[in-house]
Amino acid sequence: MKSYGSSEELFLRAKKVVPGGVHSPVRSFRSVGGTPVFFQAAKGPLLTDVSGKEYLDYCLSFGPLLLGHRDPEVEEVVRETASLAWSFGAAEPYSLELAEWIVSRIPWVEKIRFVNSGTEAVMSALRVARAATGRNKILKFDGCYHGHLDSLLVKAGSGLAGEASSDSAGIGSELIGNTLVLPLDDESAVAELFAREGKNIAVLVIEPLPANYGLLVQRKEFLQKIVEIARSHGALVLFDEVISGFRVGLRGMSGELGIRPDLVTYGKIIGGGFPVGAYAGRADLLDLVAPQGPVYQAGTLSASPFGMRAGLATLVKCERENVYSVLEERTKRLTDGLLAIFRKYDPDSDWSVTAHSSLFWFHRSTPSPIRTVDSIPNGHKEAFANVFHLLLTEGIYLAPSGYEVGFTSLAHTSEILEKTFDLAEKAFKKNKV
Structure with missing residues (x-):
């Protein structure tokens, strides 16, 4: 060395x-x-x-290495990939194979779009939610982390329930004005907020297993109730499973809880240790994404052949063993x-x-x-x-x-x-x- x-x-x-x-x-x-x-x-x-x-x-690179570093099977695929291509910036078969594998195993993933990080995945999913509902506001929860996106890098404010304040310098109040924040484990607070703001909330976003501020395991009853409340007011439900997806089980926390989200974000494991993210969910929502729909999102290095092939090799081994x-x-x-x-x-x-x-x-x-x-x-x-x-x-x-x-x-x-x-x-x- x-x-x-x-x-x-x-x-x-x-x-x-x-x-x-x-x-x-x-x-x-x-x-x-x-x-x-x-x-x-x-x-x-x-x-x-x-x-x-x-x-x-x-630490395992904060979660993606479910098989450990340089698992022999995955490493063989990575070496083979290096001899084929590093990047295309064009259509290729490797992302299709991974997409078909995931869609065939997770009922609420009817379509999926690969990106480069969890932050990018959540950003894109929120854009889809706003377009689908015609609403602007987002509800998130203290103790959940959804990447360093301006509108989500916020914490609960000191005023009325649901108010938010910036959790970082460089984020102006105009960028978080449509972000509402509540504490976890409090169904009544969610009900009260939706009673007041329900017609304006596009999406409720939450880590079903919050794992970025300690491991804050939530009650199943709480998660079921807030999903019910959100949907009763016409809001979408986004589960951020960037950490928990494919780590707690093949169908993630959504499968464990028996809750079918409208949108879900993945990362970490689906790239086998390479930089990968994805947003997925109902076909009608994903069909809003360009080039099929009006919601623009793009990425030159999205669906890198290394991440696609290493991710599929990882998931196949997880299922098999x-x-x-x-x-x-x-x-x-x-x-x-x-x-x-x-x-x-x-x-x-x-x-x-x-x-x-x-x-x-x-x-x-x-x-x-x-x-x-x-x-x-x-x-x-x-x-x-x-x-x-x-x-x-x-x-x-x-x-x-x-x-x-x-x-x-x-x-x-x-x-x-x-x-x-x-x-x-x-x-x-x-x-x-």
């Missing part, structure tokens, strides 16, 4: 030419402190940093084992874990399940940062933020889990000396 120097040296260089030294904020380690680790290689469950040190990876039940069992084993170690060496902190399928999130114990941002215990950020660095030192890599979730993959075998427990035990023992 090429010699790059240390992570510290690279970070100093990066800060001179890149904002904050990184190309996405969470990579900076600002939430946990310290210097970000610069990685140069990955394979299976392992990351290798620029100094040659290996880490067991439970019943990956989801395997990962659910491994995730439970991982979280139970780590939780026992946390509590053994840090008994006063009363650690707990929320897990769903192959996603997990460690946090302080609370009297009831954490379903809203306001329910996250005080001091969580600092407590997580301490644990993060303890584990990092011994070679366990978690997402560098207490508000990001962790993931397991098919590459996290029983042997890897045992190694994880050994390293975690070692880390906490050292801290007690």
